[in-house]
Amino acid sequence: MKNTYLASVLIAAASIAAASIALMSGTPAAAQSASGSAPGTPANAKPIPRMADGHPDMSGVWWPGHDLIPAQASAVYREGERQGIGAQSFGSLYKPDAMAKAKALSDKDDPALWCIPSIIGPTPLVGNGLVGEIVQTPKTVVQLIETYHGFRIIPTDGRPHRDDVVPSNHGDAVGRWDGDTLIVDVTNFSDRNWLHHHGDVSFHSDALHMVETYRLADADTLEINVTADDPQMLTGTWKAPTVKLVRAPFEHIMETSCENTETANLIEAASKDNYGRKAR
Amino acid sequence: MTFLNTIVTTVALSAALYLVGPAVSAQRAAGPAAAPPAGDDPARKPTPRLRDGHPDLNGFWAIGRGPDTPVGSSFGERNAFIKRGDARNAAAQYADPNQPPYKPELMPKVEELAKNESKVDTAFFCKPGGVPRIGPPHGIVQAPGMPIVLLYEVIAGNTFRLVPTDGRGHTANLEGLYYGDSIGRWEGDTLVVETVGFNDETWIGIYGWLHSTKMRVIERLSRVGDTLRYQATVEDPDVFTRPWTMNAWTSVRTTKELILENPPCVESDIDHVTSFDEKTRR
Secondary structure, three states: OOOOHHHHHHHHHHHHHHHHHHHHHOOOHHHHHHHOOOOOOOOOOOOOOEOOOOOEOOOEEEEOOOOOOHHHOHHHHHHHHHOOOOOOOHHHHEOHHHHHHHHOOOHHHOHHHHOOOOOOOOOOOOOOOOOEEEEEOOOEEEEEEOEOOEEEEEEOOOOOOOOOOOOEOOOEEEEEEEOOEEEEEEEOEOOOOEOOOOOOOOEOOOOOEEEEEEEEEEOOEEEEEEEEEOOOOEOOOEEOOOEEEEEOOOOOOOOEOOOHHHHHHHHHHHHHOHHHOOOO | OOHHHHHHHHHHHHHHHHHHOHHHHHHHHHOOOOOOOHHHOHHHOOOOEOOOOOEOOOEEEEEEEOOOOOOOOOOOOOOOOOOOOOOOOHHHHHHOOOOOOEOHHHHHHHHHHHHOHHHHOHHHHOOOOOOOOOOOOOEEEOOOOOOEEEEEOOOOOOEEEEEOOOOOOOOOOOOOEOOOEEEEEEEOOEEEEEEEOEOOOOOOOOOOOOOOOOOEEEEEEEEEOOEEEEEEEEEOOOOEOOOEEOOOEEEEEEOOOOOOOOOOOOHHHHHHOOOHHHHHOO
16 A cells, blocks of 8 residues: 555545534434444335436435544545455556556655546545535436535436547546446546545546446445546456445535645645655 | 636736727627527527426526626637626726725725735635636536535636525534535525625635625526526625625526536646736726
């Protein structure tokens, strides 16, 4: 695992935000998530919510089902590893040239430090943080990402990819329904950002193509799978570990913006602390 | 378009207007030479409604006719009905009778900020533009049981706002936000959005229009046919002598455009801009 200090600083910031949300929601987060679909409990018997058109309605606030406090920031790493990011990361499939380049990079090179959002983080809906919100209409699924305060517009009205736009950090997404599963095809990425967060080296080329699937495993559990192809960088198709998110115990997500100046301060602070490495 | 390009364009545009003077202003006021047929007027189209009876605000709304260009926005420029608001030069702006009602003792500070905009306006350093400076939303998502989502294409990074309309009050103890804490209600066919909880880093507009953390912004959005009328009122007892209702905007519904993502805002660009403050000269 890469050096963790810088990422921890950012995680701490995100954690403060997450903790604040939980506090401000007025409902103990732990109590709520425990009453939801905690691991090991029987499948949720509630019916899956549906739109008037019959498709599953994924609207709501989603998160991994647990909160964080700054003192436990390193736990995020363990969580990330539990989710499989790390050993099974995008970069594990790099071709030799890309692998050599990756070895020369570390968490301080993570574009997320300059407020450029990761494509996936642990999973696309939450990006660089822990919380995401879906607002769904018959023609569009909009994903609101709390950390860095970004959004993705996923049209589901059958329109094709746009051919008139410049490459972007989140790419160009179009969605379609296959039964109760939402399939999102994403192309036209810039090559600026990384797929993962927390300094997990995961650069990509503009040939990246991703397919994301979203399925309500039960009324309160959203299951997300991602596959990615990048013929310029990877030896084969990368499959992200399945991520399950549950409904968050707070009603809506918050304003958590990323600003270059703050990031610069964090980097400066981290460098003064030798990026968390012990002095020789 | 990059951030720097926008600034340079604005500088060039402002300088050109400033030099050419009244003739250009008159032409601009007259609008496009070849007006589209009245039958195409999007304001005459029917206003669709959702099942709950409220106007359907869903869709993408191209920045249209208004008093001033919202900060860092270039959404929607390809339609005869989507003539963008003009980035005014200082002379035009200061000639507008609808000026913010600053307390007299604050006017020197406002003018000082305006003169030093390229050095002190945080919007030029990749910070969020804030409300109401961000202007009308470029996209709206309205789904049953969910807050209304306002989407914005902005150079400092696209952003969104959530407006719950379920009758709840403001979230307690929220403060220091760029986009504040919003709640919405319907007054007839008008969505009224009330927002508090701001920081005091942002400006209301580019002319040094500062505000305090006590600012309260009321935005009114109403759909008329395929147009969206937007007007903001700013209350701030610390800086204003009375509430200030800003000039209204009209945006036009567009099906061709979705919100794009700008390249990352790079604040070092600002070092290369030396003449932006020219526009604030009277």
